[in-house]
Amino acid sequence: MPHAYLIADVTISNEEQMKVYREWSSRAMQEHGAEVLVRGGLVDPLEGGWVPQRIVVLKFPSLAAARAYYDSATYTQARQARAGAGSIRMIAVEGV
Numbered sequence: 001m002p003h004a005y006l007i008a009d010v011t012i013s014n015e016e017q018m019k020v021y022r023e024w025s026s027r028a029m030q031e032h033g034a035e036v037l038v039r040g041g042l043v044d045p046l047e048g049g050w051v052p053q054r055i056v057v058l059k060f061p062s063l064a065a066a067r068a069y070y071d072s073a074t075y076t077q078a079r080q081a082r083a084g085a086g087s088i089r090m091i092a093v094e095g096v
Contacts, residue, residue, distance in 0.1 A: 004063040006034070006070070008090040010054040017085035024078030032069035035059040066092040 012018050029036065038057040045051045060066040069075055070092070082088070 001062075002094040002096060004060045004066040004092055004094050005037075006056075006058040006060065006066050006090065006092045008056040008088050009052045010056060010086060010088050012053060012086040014085040018082065021078050021082035021085060024074060024081050028069055028072055028075035028078055029058065031074055032065060032072060033061070034069060060092075063092060063094050 028034075035058065036056075037059055038055055040054050040056075043052055043055060058066070058069075060069065070090075
């Protein structure tokens with residue numbers, strides 16, 4: 001059975017405000033059993049001109065579980081706290 005992965009490309013413009021977002025998003029991760037595979041760290045661009053500032057990869061048992069995390073009240077609070085602190089491009093994808 002495939003798992004699901006939430007992948008986020010994060011650009012931060014207000015570090016202090018983003019800390020509040022991370023507090024809320026961490027709560028949501030705990031509530032929804034997300035396994036953190038990548039959260040920050042050194043990025044080494046290899047091809048295509050993609051140079052992300054920060055990458056986050058979370059593992060969930062299913063695509064429905066990833067969607068439940070994203071739609072949850074706790075993560076909604078995180079998104080509200082993040083408003084104006086940067087930008088995020090995010091997808092959820094099934095995989096092995």
